[in-house]
Amino acid sequence: MASLAITTQIQAPPLNPKLKPQTNHKPPKTSLSLQATLTTTTITSTFTDPFVLQLADTLEDSLPSLSPSSSLQKLRDTSSQTLLSTPWPSRKDEPFRFTDTSFIRNSQIIPISHPPQSTDLLENLRDTHFTNLVFIDGFVENSVSNLSDLPDGVYVGSLMGVSDERIFKRVCEFVNEFQRGDLFWSINGLGAPDIAVVYVPEGCMVGNPIHLRYFSVEGGNEESKKLPLTNPRVVVVVERGGEVGIVEEFVCKEGSEFYWANPVLEVVVGEGAKVRHSYVQNQSISAAHIKWTWVRQDSASTYELAEVSTGGKLSRHNVHVQQLGPDTTTELTTFHLSISDQTQDLHSKLVMDYPRGYSRQLHKSIVAHSQGQAVFDGNVQVNRQAQQTDAGQLTRSLLLEPRATVNIKPNLQIIANDVKCSHGAAISDLEKGQLFYFRARGIDLETAKKALTFAFGAEVIEQLHCPLLKQQAKIHFKGLLESTQLHSS
Amino acid sequence: MASMAVVNLHVSTTTKTHCTLSSPSSSTRKLTILPSHSLLFHLPAIRPLHLHHRSLKPLKATLSAVDTPAVTDGHDEGSKPLLEIRGLTAVIAESKQQILKGVNLVINQGEVHAVMGKNGSGKSTLSKVITGHPDYEVTGGSIVFKGENLLHMEPEERSLAGIFMSFQSPIEIPGVNIVDFLLMGYNERRKKLNEPEVGPLEFLQILSSKLDLVNMKSEFLGRNVNEGFSGGERKRNEILQLAVLGADLAILDEIDSGLDVDALRDVGKAVNGLLTPNKSILMITHYQQIFKIIEPTFIHIMDDGRIVKTGDIGLAKVLDKEGYKSFSVP
Numbered sequence: 001m002a003s004l005a006i007t008t009q010i011q012a013p014p015l016n017p018k019l020k021p022q023t024n025h026k027p028p029k030t031s032l033s034l035q036a037t038l039t040t041t042t043i044t045s046t047f048t049d050p051f052v053l054q055l056a057d058t059l060e061d062s063l064p065s066l067s068p069s070s071s072l073q074k075l076r077d078t079s080s081q082t083l084l085s086t087p088w089p090s091r092k093d094e095p096f097r098f099t100d101t102s103f104i105r106n107s108q109i110i111p112i113s114h115p116p117q118s119t120d121l122l123e124n125l126r127d128t129h130f131t132n133l134v135f136i137d138g139f140v141e142n143s144v145s146n147l148s149d150l151p152d153g154v155y156v157g158s159l160m161g162v163s164d165e166r167i168f169k170r171v172c173e174f175v176n177e178f179q180r181g182d183l184f185w186s187i188n189g190l191g192a193p194d195i196a197v198v199y200v201p202e203g204c205m206v207g208n209p210i211h212l213r214y215f216s217v218e219g220g221n222e223e224s225k226k227l228p229l230t231n232p233r234v235v236v237v238v239e240r241g242g243e244v245g246i247v248e249e250f251v252c253k254e255g256s257e258f259y260w261a262n263p264v265l266e267v268v269v270g271e272g273a274k275v276r277h278s279y280v281q282n283q284s285i286s287a288a289h290i291k292w293t294w295v296r297q298d299s300a301s302t303y304e305l306a307e308v309s310t311g312g313k314l315s316r317h318n319v320h321v322q323q324l325g326p327d328t329t330t331e332l333t334t335f336h337l338s339i340s341d342q343t344q345d346l347h348s349k350l351v352m353d354y355p356r357g358y359s360r361q362l363h364k365s366i367v368a369h370s371q372g373q374a375v376f377d378g379n380v381q382v383n384r385q386a387q388q389t390d391a392g393q394l395t396r397s398l399l400l401e402p403r404a405t406v407n408i409k410p411n412l413q414i415i416a417n418d419v420k421c422s423h424g425a426a427i428s429d430l431e432k433g434q435l436f437y438f439r440a441r442g443i444d445l446e447t448a449k450k451a452l453t454f455a456f457g458a459e460v461i462e463q464l465h466c467p468l469l470k471q472q473a474k475i476h477f478k479g480l481l482e483s484t485q486l487h488s489s
Numbered sequence: 490m491a492s493m494a495v496v497n498l499h500v501s502t503t504t505k506t507h508c509t510l511s512s513p514s515s516s517t518r519k520l521t522i523l524p525s526h527s528l529l530f531h532l533p534a535i536r537p538l539h540l541h542h543r544s545l546k547p548l549k550a551t552l553s554a555v556d557t558p559a560v561t562d563g564h565d566e567g568s569k570p571l572l573e574i575r576g577l578t579a580v581i582a583e584s585k586q587q588i589l590k591g592v593n594l595v596i597n598q599g600e601v602h603a604v605m606g607k608n609g610s611g612k613s614t615l616s617k618v619i620t621g622h623p624d625y626e627v628t629g630g631s632i633v634f635k636g637e638n639l640l641h642m643e644p645e646e647r648s649l650a651g652i653f654m655s656f657q658s659p660i661e662i663p664g665v666n667i668v669d670f671l672l673m674g675y676n677e678r679r680k681k682l683n684e685p686e687v688g689p690l691e692f693l694q695i696l697s698s699k700l701d702l703v704n705m706k707s708e709f710l711g712r713n714v715n716e717g718f719s720g721g722e723r724k725r726n727e728i729l730q731l732a733v734l735g736a737d738l739a740i741l742d743e744i745d746s747g748l749d750v751d752a753l754r755d756v757g758k759a760v761n762g763l764l765t766p767n768k769s770i771l772m773i774t775h776y777q778q779i780f781k782i783i784e785p786t787f788i789h790i791m792d793d794g795r796i797v798k799t800g801d802i803g804l805a806k807v808l809d810k811e812g813y814k815s816f817s818v819p
Contacts (some may be wrong), residue, residue: 305761432623434660434662436622436644437624437641437660438645438673439644439645439648440619440620440644440648440654441670441673441674441677441734442645442648442649442674443644443645443673443674447673451661451670451673452665454664455663455664458664471536
């Protein structure tokens with residue numbers, strides 16, 4: 001295991017991270033490179049990338065035109081403008097240094113312009129147990145959604161369906177507010193067929209979590225390189241003192257494994273409000289999945305994210321949490337698994353600008369394939385006004401195969417002078433001492449490895465906010481582990 | 490495993506004014522899984538414990554030099570050898586430093602052997618080598634257990650053959666619940682005996698019935714293996730495992746270290762409660778206090794990788810007076 005300890009002193013950047021590899025836990029040929037602070041800015045180009053231009057054209061053509069004054073059209077217009085000045089990211093761009101998106105670029109991207117019409121399919125997707133909103137290939141599908149059990153004043157559904165003028169206006173305030181994502185953010189803005197809304201009025205506690213279930217139905221195939229693209233977009237607005245649980249689940253229809261999901265979720269957490277967000281990504285292992293979660297937190301609000309991502313050949317989660325007032329609480333707990341030649345990427349940014357903020361981040365990843373990769377870039381900014389901030393970040397990675405790769409970049413930027421911040425990074429194999437303890441009790445090595453690997457991920461799965469989801473995620477994770485043969489020490 | 494894995498760690502930390510950064514040593518979260526099943530089972534009364542219920546057989550242990558192979562003198566005639574160690578030498582796998590330099594030891598069924606010695610004399614190494622710890626490499630000699638060559642067996646096979654080691658410092662296994670952990674070990678034994686595996690509910694019943702033995706509460710079972718356990722809890726947990734999994738040879742590596750008087754009595758009683766005329770104990774200890782509770786048939790003194798003296802309980806008294814000096818190899 002390699003552990004990282006960093007101590008800082010007044011005006012002493014850049015720092016020398018002390019690396020303490022415990023040789024008995026580290027495979028001999030593992031290479032570990034440490035790099036000093038990297039200050040890079042995303043290169044913005046003034047000319048249009050022809051590939052992006054073509055993609056933008058295809059996206060515009062795929063959707064019916066709307067009234068120029070509608071919020072969605074405004075979103076499309078601004079996204080289109082941004083898109084045309086943003087080139088497709090390359091490995092030379094810092095945010096994509098370890099994340100190769102060429103697999104998408106080399107495919108024939110086909111934005112989906114209509115939801116599938118098969119009624120049999122829709123019936124199978126119906127679930128009456130939960131309050132849930134169903135997305136099929138990015139389109140809100142009211143016929144199979146179950147929204148009967150919502151408290152008064154709560155709205156869940158398409159923006160077009162909002163009948164209350166005040167809610168409509170309030171939500172539209174935010175639709176065009178969030179404009180700071182990357183190329184994929186803009187692609188979603190241009191290609192979103194609709195905007196789904198979760199609105200929780202002031203002081204309203206929504207007892208049962210609201211499930212957002214995203215199904216990818218249309219699949220292309222790897223040989224013809226036809227890659228269907230879907231762009232679901234959701235805005236969650238929780239007014240002052242409100243509380244809600246949001247559960248996002250991403251799955252695909254069996255047999256439709258080659259597609260690209262490019263979802264965006266925007267969350268507005270009002271003063272003293274609380275949002276518990278569970279996100280489970282079970283996409284097919286041939287798919288591309290690039291998600292944005294953009295959160296803005298008013299004073300004394302709480303945002304908790306628990307994520308379990310196991311699917312996707314290329315899966316990336318961009319999380320941006322912006323503090324807009326003092327005394328906020330943010331907890332990010334995430335788990336990524338690469339069981340095949342997958343890239344699992346988490347890019348998180350937490351910006352603290354106000355006093356007495358509290359944040360905890362735990363990111364865990366397992367790479368159990370020689371061509372698998374995990375990427376983590378975790379940025380926490382504690383700016384000048386963010387005094388008495390308590391920020392903690394920890395990342396742990398398990399590499400279970402030869403040549404399995406992890407690229408991690410824990411990244412704390414602290415300007416305030418009265419803060420409590422900690423971070424840690426550990427990359428390891430399974431601990432030999434723990435494995436021996438199992439074996440000394442008669443449990444064979446393979447079983448012991450699976451039990452320890454399972455426990456590693458289960459710590460995060462336990463943080464999912466819905467018991468059934470937790471149970472399903474555990475079964476799914478166990479099944480994935482069973483399907484693989486972990487190498488012997 | 491994972492040789493040539495590639496790790497790139499990029500760290501950037503900038504600070505303009507004074508702040509403190511500390512690195513948490515490990516996970517900052519603790520996970521507790523409470524068993525979902527009720528633990529309100531009828532607990533059968535355990536049989537009365539007698540501190541000296543093992544009526545001592547007449548001891549005829551010789552105090553002769555021990556480097557001669559097969560120290561069988563003093564053993565009851567007709568009793569079967571359970572473990573036979575001859576000329577055992579072992580090194581630390583990584584550094585090749587020799588720790589065991591020719592250990593001879595025979596343990597018959599029903600005997601309690603205690604190994605004492607200075608720090609670094611090889612006591613714990615001996616117990617780890619018997620259980621097949623990968624940190625050590627056997628370079629010579631033999632270990633035969635129930636007539637079979639133990640050195641050819643994997644650690645898990647040794648465990649299933651009937652050897653249990655209570656660890657000196659049991660390791661924490663975050664995320665693995667005690668019940669799940671023990672159920673795995675229990676079912677491995679059932680499989681070996683060609684018996685059907687038991688389910689979690691049935692197992693919880695078996696487990697609950699053993700809790701009293703080590704004076705532990707049922708809430709204990711909701712915890713992860715050794716995670717956040719006190720020293721006493723760790724030792725009790727080891728003995729609970731011994732009680733559940735059973736063993737023909739229990740190796741107790743400093744089961745008495747770091748225990749207060751009450752805990753020591755509980756643990757000692759529990760061990761005595763598990764003893765039968767066929768089962769044997771090899772205990773490693775620094776303290777004679779435990780002999781008042783678990784009475785040894787033989788005491789061995791280890792020094793510099795060898796057993797240099799073997800005797801009965803009287804040896805402990807000599808040791809008490811004169812220290813290890815008198816037993817040291819010159």
